[in-house]
Amino acid sequence: MAFPSRAILSLLMTPREDPPPVELVHRDTSPLAPPTELPVSNVIAELYGSPLAPNRGTSLNLDWVENVRVNTSAVERRAATLVTRRTVKKEWQIAWLLRAIALMDLTTLSGDDTEERVKRLCAKARQPVEPELLGRLGVSGLDIRVGAVCVYHLFVETAVKALKGSGIPVAAVSTGFPAGLSPLEERIAEIKRSVESGAAEIDVVITRAHVFGGAWQKLYDEIVAFKDAAGRAHLKVILGTGDLLTLRNVAKASLVAMMAGADFIKTSTGKETVNATLPVGLVMVRAIREYALETGMAVGFKPAGGIRTAKQSLEWLSLMKEELGNSWLQPHLFRIGASGMLADIERQLEFHATGRYSGGHRHPLA
Secondary structure: OOOOOOHHHOOOOOOOOOOOOEEEOOOOOOOOOOOOOOOHHHOOEEEOOEEEEEOOOOOOOHHHHHOEEEOHHHHHHHHHHOOOOOOOOHHHHHHHHHHHHHOEEEEOOOOOOOHHHHHHHHHHHHOOOOHHHHHHHOOOOOOOOOOEEEEEHHHHHHHHHHOOOOOOOEEEEOOOOOOOOOOHHHHHHHHHHHHHOOOOEEEEEOOHHHHHOOOHHHHHHHHHHHHHHHOOOEEEEEOOHHHOOOHHHHHHHHHHHHHOOOOEEEOOOOOOOOOOOHHHHHHHHHHHHHHHHHHOEEOEEEOEOOOOOHHHHHHHHHHHHHHOOHHHOOOOOEOEEOOOHHHHHHHHHHHHHHOOOOOHHHOOOO
């Protein structure tokens, strides 16, 4: 089977011109005017033909935050179209599934984690699909590997050593994960320790109470402190969307996190009762789009929690493709936090190669 080498660059979909269900209204002076020209080295994405720089953050614009409006019914209708009107078949589906692997944060965040489990996870990260299966698919020459390995701080050094030379970054969950309720000083110190241990990415948890109380300055200051502590490490800000009660809260928290300098905004810890859903994802990526148009800066997105099947990975890829375009189908701007999904993707790839589904036990994660 010949692999369509440019498949992922033209994913057979065009954006749908629906009325915007999310209005992040800001029509006065932008907090930072979009740059008219950027050095090529500073361009990390493109939106509607305009180059975008990495997010440096802006001052907190409370008028922008308070003017956010979300039409929940419209959001739900738009999200529903992602699973009904788009299908990806045959060779194109192979391309999408391989892309999903490249965008995956392979994660172990269990109370019974051990160094050996982390080492096995890192070995899987280096070779997420069996070489024999890649050969059958005709893609042996591709460097298929995951986007990152995500672990608790305790195992950062173990993961860094296990991944040495692979180019795969280690992400650490910090700031009192998953509740995020430990004292601020302790959370900041944990970030610094993780960076010193070699973490290239830091996943932080916000204080949800700041959102409930509309304490946007406190939330902004908290994330700025996290960003400063992370230094050059990429900061992924977990909103805990399942706890935020309304889509409007999700949109507002997304904006504040981006203004504070988040490199990524992330849906969930995976420990909430409700985790990543397509309506929440739509609200967050629309916030990213509005922020990019207003500031000229790009922010990444990571859905996490409850994503377990290959079909779901295609739905999230569809969302990113339609709402933000091909620039966001790269690991530096999109990640999927879903380790359990990898085995199902392998089973789908096996079916494409052989016409038969393999048992899940043939594709162990760790």
